[in-house]
Amino acid sequence: MHNPTPPLPWLAPGDPFPPAETAWGPATEAPGLLAAGGDLRVSTLQNAYANGIFPWFSEGQPHLWWSPDPRMVLQVADFRLHRSLRKTIIRFQSDAHCEVRFDCAFTEVIAACAHALRDGQPGTWILPPMVEAYAQLHAEGQAHSVETWVDGQLVGGLYCVALGKAVFGESMFSTVPDASKIALAALVGFCRNEGVELVDCQQNTAHLASLGAAEVPRAAFLAHINRAKLAPSLVWRFSPLYWNHILSA
Numbered sequence: 001m002h003n004p005t006p007p008l009p010w011l012a013p014g015d016p017f018p019p020a021e022t023a024w025g026p027a028t029e030a031p032g033l034l035a036a037g038g039d040l041r042v043s044t045l046q047n048a049y050a051n052g053i054f055p056w057f058s059e060g061q062p063h064l065w066w067s068p069d070p071r072m073v074l075q076v077a078d079f080r081l082h083r084s085l086r087k088t089i090i091r092f093q094s095d096a097h098c099e100v101r102f103d104c105a106f107t108e109v110i111a112a113c114a115h116a117l118r119d120g121q122p123g124t125w126i127l128p129p130m131v132e133a134y135a136q137l138h139a140e141g142q143a144h145s146v147e148t149w150v151d152g153q154l155v156g157g158l159y160c161v162a163l164g165k166a167v168f169g170e171s172m173f174s175t176v177p178d179a180s181k182i183a184l185a186a187l188v189g190f191c192r193n194e195g196v197e198l199v200d201c202q203q204n205t206a207h208l209a210s211l212g213a214a215e216v217p218r219a220a221f222l223a224h225i226n227r228a229k230l231a232p233s234l235v236w237r238f239s240p241l242y243w244n245h246i247l248s249a
Helices: 042-050 083-093 106-118 128-139 179-194 206-210 218-228 240-247
Strands: 033-037 064-066 071-075 098-102 143-150 153-163 166-174 198-202 214-216
Touching: 042 128, 042 153, 042 166, 071 218, 083 179, 083 240, 098 179, 106 128, 106 143, 106 153, 106 166, 128 143, 128 153, 143 179, 153 179, 166 179, 166 218, 179 198, 179 240, 214 218
Parallel strands: 166 198
Antiparallel strands: 033 064, 071 198, 071 214, 098 143, 143 153, 153 166
């Protein structure tokens, strides 16, 4: 049985977030829920991610802010390259008609992620205000897209947030088999090259677990973020040489 839920802090625009440690616990009806309200301005999102907090809400809900404990993360050293994906990447990286690009089609990627999440579901959390907010964060150089291109067509990808060497995965999409996995593998190769230790995955899913993601205590996650966010900003460019960090592992 769930315990009675504690009062949920309501934020006015510009209000500071409560400490992540005060989020609702596992015995409540919404574990990890921290606060409601506030706004989606760039400064708000920057402050949220810098403190291990992210927005997640559906149509008709207020802005909801979360900091789960435990936290699902992908330690880039633990990325699980299954045999079939290895073969796919070998074919992909040797084909002149296939390439990975960073930040060439951010708006298209986030729009495709929103559309993909609607398939078989009653709605999407990537609502128009979220799309606009992350587009502004992208314009500030702190949200990025990793894109899979084939014959000049965008066929898959993901978008993420980055503060220094703290990288927070958001969502993926694919219109052809394995295109989103190729993008994730490319992100892992980039992270290994740049000394990024982990990618935040926010929520525990079987798909992420199959690729090597696992839960860590929130305290350990926050300690990592507090260190990694102080590093100089990454230069978001992809080199085919980064595949060596994947295929030789």
